[in-house]
Amino acid sequence: MIKISNLSKHFILHNQNSAVIPVMDQAEFSVAEGECVALVGQSGAGKSTLMRMIYGNYLAQNGAIWVGETNVVGATAREIIDLRRKTLGYVSQFLRVVPRVPTRDVVAEPLLALGEEQTKARRKAEELLSLLNIPEHLWDLSPTTFSGGEQQRVNIARGFVYDYPALLLDEPTASLDVKNRSIVLGLVESAKARGAAIIGIFHDEAARDQVCDRVIDVTQYTPKAA
Amino acid sequence: MMTDCPLLDVRSVTKMYGRRIGCSSVSFDLWPGEVMGIVGESGSGKSTLLNCLAGHIEVDQGQVFFDTRSEGMKDTLLMSEPERRMLSRTDWAFVHQHARDGLRMSVSAGGNVGERLMAVGARHYGNIRNEAIDWLGRVEIHHSRIDDRPTAFSGGMQQRLQIARNLVTGPRLVFMDEPTGGLDVSVQARLLDLLRSLVREMGLSAIIVTHDLAVVRLLADRLMVMKDGYVVESGLTDQVLDDPQHAYTQLLVSSVLQV
Numbered sequence: 500m501i502k503i504s505n506l507s508k509h510f511i512l513h514n515q516n517s518a519v520i521p522v523m524d525q526a527e528f529s530v531a532e533g534e535c536v537a538l539v540g541q542s543g544a545g546k547s548t549l550m551r552m553i554y555g556n557y558l559a560q561n562g563a564i565w566v567g568e569t570n571v572v573g574a575t576a577r578e579i580i581d582l583r584r585k586t587l588g589y590v591s592q593f594l595r596v597v598p599r600v601p602t603r604d605v606v607a608e609p610l611l612a613l614g615e616e617q618t619k620a621r622r623k624a625e626e627l628l629s630l631l632n633i634p635e636h637l638w639d640l641s642p643t644t645f646s647g648g649e650q651q652r653v654n655i656a657r658g659f660v661y662d663y664p665a666l667l668l669d670e671p672t673a674s675l676d677v678k679n680r681s682i683v684l685g686l687v688e689s690a691k692a693r694g695a696a697i698i699g700i701f702h703d704e705a706a707r708d709q710v711c712d713r714v715i716d717v718t719q720y721t722p723k724a725a
Numbered sequence: 726m727m728t729d730c731p732l733l734d735v736r737s738v739t740k741m742y743g744r745r746i747g748c749s750s751v752s753f754d755l756w757p758g759e760v761m762g763i764v765g766e767s768g769s770g771k772s773t774l775l776n777c778l779a780g781h782i783e784v785d786q787g788q789v790f791f792d793t794r795s796e797g798m799k800d801t802l803l804m805s806e807p808e809r810r811m812l813s814r815t816d817w818a819f820v821h822q823h824a825r826d827g828l829r830m831s832v833s834a835g836g837n838v839g840e841r842l843m844a845v846g847a848r849h850y851g852n853i854r855n856e857a858i859d860w861l862g863r864v865e866i867h868h869s870r871i872d873d874r875p876t877a878f879s880g881g882m883q884q885r886l887q888i889a890r891n892l893v894t895g896p897r898l899v900f901m902d903e904p905t906g907g908l909d910v911s912v913q914a915r916l917l918d919l920l921r922s923l924v925r926e927m928g929l930s931a932i933i934v935t936h937d938l939a940v941v942r943l944l945a946d947r948l949m950v951m952k953d954g955y956v957v958e959s960g961l962t963d964q965v966l967d968d969p970q971h972a973y974t975q976l977l978v979s980s981v982l983q984v
Contacts, residue, residue, distance in 0.1 A: 513972030514979070555961060557968040576947045576961040577756055597921055597943050598914035611925060 500665050500696035501553065502529040506562035506572075506720075508552060521722035522548050526562070528715050532664070535687065535697040537711040540718040546700045549717055550667050553698065554589050555579040566665055584612055588663030592670050594642060594650040602628065602645075603638040606656045613661065620660075627656040630686075632679060648674045652683075659686050666690060668699035672706045684710055730792055732757050732898060732930050733778075738787035740770075740777050746954035747773040750787070753949065753959065757897070760924055760931045762945030762962060764938060764977070770954040771934045772902055778932065779819050779900045780809050791816075791898070814844045818891035822903035824883035828875050828890065834861060835871040837890045845894055860889040864919060881912035885919065892923060899931040905940055917943055938981055942966060950974045 506526040512518045522545050530536045538546040551557040553564055555571050564571040569582045583589070588609070596605050603624050604611075610620035628638060631652040637645070642653045651674050658666065668687070672680045680703075687710045690697060701707040707714070731754035740747035748770035755761055763771045776782045778789055780801060790798045794816065801809060813819070821827040828837055838857040839847075847853050858868045864885035866878075875883050884904065891899065904920070905913040921944060924931060935941060941948055941962055949959040950971065958971040969975045 510968075511970075513975050551967070556963050558960075558964060558970065576959075576964075577759070579961055579964075580759075580946050595942070597918050599918045600921075 500530060500532045500567060501698065502563075502565040503527060503553070504563050506549075506552065506559055506564060508548065508557065508559050508561075509722075523552070523559075523720055524722040526717070526720040530665075530696045530698055532694045532696050533691050534713070535691050535699060535711045537707045537714045538698060538700050539707075539714050539716050540721070544718045544721050546717050547669060549720075550589075550669055550698065550700065554587065554667055555582070584609075586663060587665045587667070588658045588661065589667045590654055590658035590669060590671050592651075592654075592673065594654045596642060598643055599641050601639045602633065602642045602653055605642055605653060606660055609657060609661045623660055624656065627660055628653075631656055631682060648676070648679070651675060652679060655683055655686070659690065662690070662693060662695070664695055666695050666697045668697060668701075670700055670702060672701065672703050680706065730798070731755060732759075732792050733932075734788075734790040734798065735778065736788045736790070738774065738777055738789065739785050740773055740782065741785050746770070748777065748951070749954045751956055752787075753956075755898075755930050755932065757930055758924075758928050759947060760933065760945045762941035762948045763932065763934045763951060764936060764941055764948065765951035766936065766977075768953075769951040771951050773954075774951070775900055775902055775932065775934045779817065780813065781819075814841065815894055816897045818894075818896040818899045820884075820887055820891055820899060820901040820904050822906050824875070824880070824887040827887040828883065830874065830876050833872045833874055834866065834878070834886055837875065837886060838893050841890055841893050856893060860893050861886075863923075864889045865915070881908050881916065884908060884912075884916060888916075888919070888923075892927070892929075895927065897929055899929055901931060901933045903935050904933065905937065906935070913940075920944060938966060938978065950977065 504527050506523060508523040509519050509521040526549060538549060540546055548557060552559050553571060559572045562572060566582060567586050569578055571579065603621055606624035606628060607620040610623060611617065633649060633652055642650055655671055671683050675683060684706055687697065699711065733755040736752050737750040739749050751774055763774065765771045777784045784802055789801045791801050793799050801812065835854060835857040838860050839853040842853050842856060858871060861868055861871060866882060866885060875886055878886060905916055908916065933945060945962045948962040948965045949956050950965065952973045958965055958969065958974045965974060966978055969978050
C-alpha cells in the first residue's frame with residue numbers, strides 16, 4: 500500500500516546564509532495492507548519529517564513515495580488533495596481548526612468533504628466521540644478551548660471517522676490516560692483488521708509492542724555529517 | 726470527484742502600469758471545489774491579478790479561460806462586454822475588502838440581496854423576498870433586519886451581507902479581496918467558518934487574496950506566493966507554509982508572530 504524508495508531530503512535556509520541541512524538519505528521501505536509499522540529513532544532522527552513527506556506536507560528532493568496509485572513525490576496539489584481525502588489519513592499531534600466550529604462538525608468534516616450526508620456524518624462523529632469519552636455536553640463547543648488530552652482525542656476521532664486505506668499516526672497515545680489509551684489502541688487494531696496500512700510514531704513502548712508488526716529505525720536514513 | 730476539466734485556466738496573464746509591472750506571466754488552473762489563496766505583501770501584485778482575472782482591469786497579455794455552462798472553455802478576455810457582465814452576475818461573484826464597495830448603501834439589506842436575483846431575471850416579489858430572508862439567515866443576519874440599510878450594520882454584518890448578495894445567484898467561482906481584512910478577530914473567525922461551509926455545501930471554487938497566512942491555512946487548498954508582480958512559489962497550502970522553498974516565502978513565513 501505504501502512503498503518508499505530512494506527517498507532523500509534537505510532543507511535550504513535561504514535567509515541564513517543558504518545553509519543546507521540534509522535530513523533524509525535514501526529511505527527505503529514498504530508497508531503492506533493490514534500492517535502497522537513503527538518509526539523509531541531518537542529525537543531529530545527524522546521520524547516526523549518522514550511522516551510529513553509521506554503526507555505531502557514536506558517536499559522530497561529525490562525518490563518516490565507510492566501511496567496506493569499515487570506517487571506523492573512530484574504529484575500535483577490536486578492529486579494530493581484527492582489522496583488525502585480518499586486514501587491517506589493523518590493524526591497529527593496538533594489540532595488545527597477553524598475557531599467556533601463545533602467539535603461534532605470538526606470530527607465529521609472528512610466525511611462531509613467526501614460528500615457524505617450531514618446527519619449520517621454527524622452520527623458517525625458522535626459514535627467516535629462517545630467511544631473516546633468526550634462528554635456529550637462538549638460536542639456543540641469548539642475544541643479550541645479543550646484540554647490537551649481532549650484535543651488529542653478529537654484529533655483521533657477525526658482520523659478514524661472515515662476508513663482510510665492508509666493512516667499516519669504521530670504519537671496517538673501521548674497525553675492519554677490508561678483507559679483512553681487502550682481505546683485508541685483498539686481503534687488501531689480494528690483499522691489493521693480491515694486492511695489499513697499504518698505508519699506510526701509511538702514513544703510509548705508498550706503501545707508500540709501491542710499494535711506494531713515491525714519497527715523501522717530511521718537513523719539508518721539520517722545523513723552522516725560530512 | 727476528479728473531473729477532467731478545470732473551471733479556470735489562466736495562461737501567462739501580464740499587466741503593466743506604464744513601465745512598472747503589475748503582474749507578470751501568471752499561469753495556473755483552478756478546479757471545481759478548490760480554494761486558491763494568493764498571498765504577498767502590499768504592492769506584490771496580488772490584487773492586480775485578482776482584478777485582471779475578474780475582468781475589472783484590462784489585461785495586456787494572456788488568456789483567462791473559464792468553463793462556461795453553455796459553451797465550455799472560453800477566453801473571458803475576448804468576450805463581449807454584455808457576455809462578460811452576464812458572467813459576473815451569474816457564475817462569478819466578487820467580494821470586496823470594503824463591504825461598501827460591493828453593496829448599495831442606500832438600498833435595504835433585502836434589496837441588496839434581491840437586486841442580484843432580479844438581475845438574472847427573478848420577478849416574483851414574494852419569492853425574491855423569501856430567498857433574501859433565507860440568505861440573510863445563512864449569513865447569520867436576523868430576518869428582522871431585512872428592511873434596514875447596510876449603513877445601520879456593523880462592519881462584520883456588512884461583510885456577511887455582501888457575501889449573501891454575491892452568493893444568492895449560486896455562482897461557481899468567487900473572487901475575494903481580503904474578505905476578512907479590517908474585521909475583529911472574533912468576527913473573522915465567524916466569517917471563516919461561514920465561508921468554509923458555503924464552499925463545501927455549494928461546491929464552489931474561490932480565489933482569495935489576503936496577506937493573512939492564518940486565513941489561507943484554514944481556507945485555501947492551494948497557495949500562490951507573489952512578489953514584485955511574479956509568482957515565486959505555489960503548491961499545496963500546508964506544504965508551502967511548512968516547507969517553503971523560495972527565499973521570499975521563507976522570510977514571509979518566519980516573520981509571522983506566534984500567538
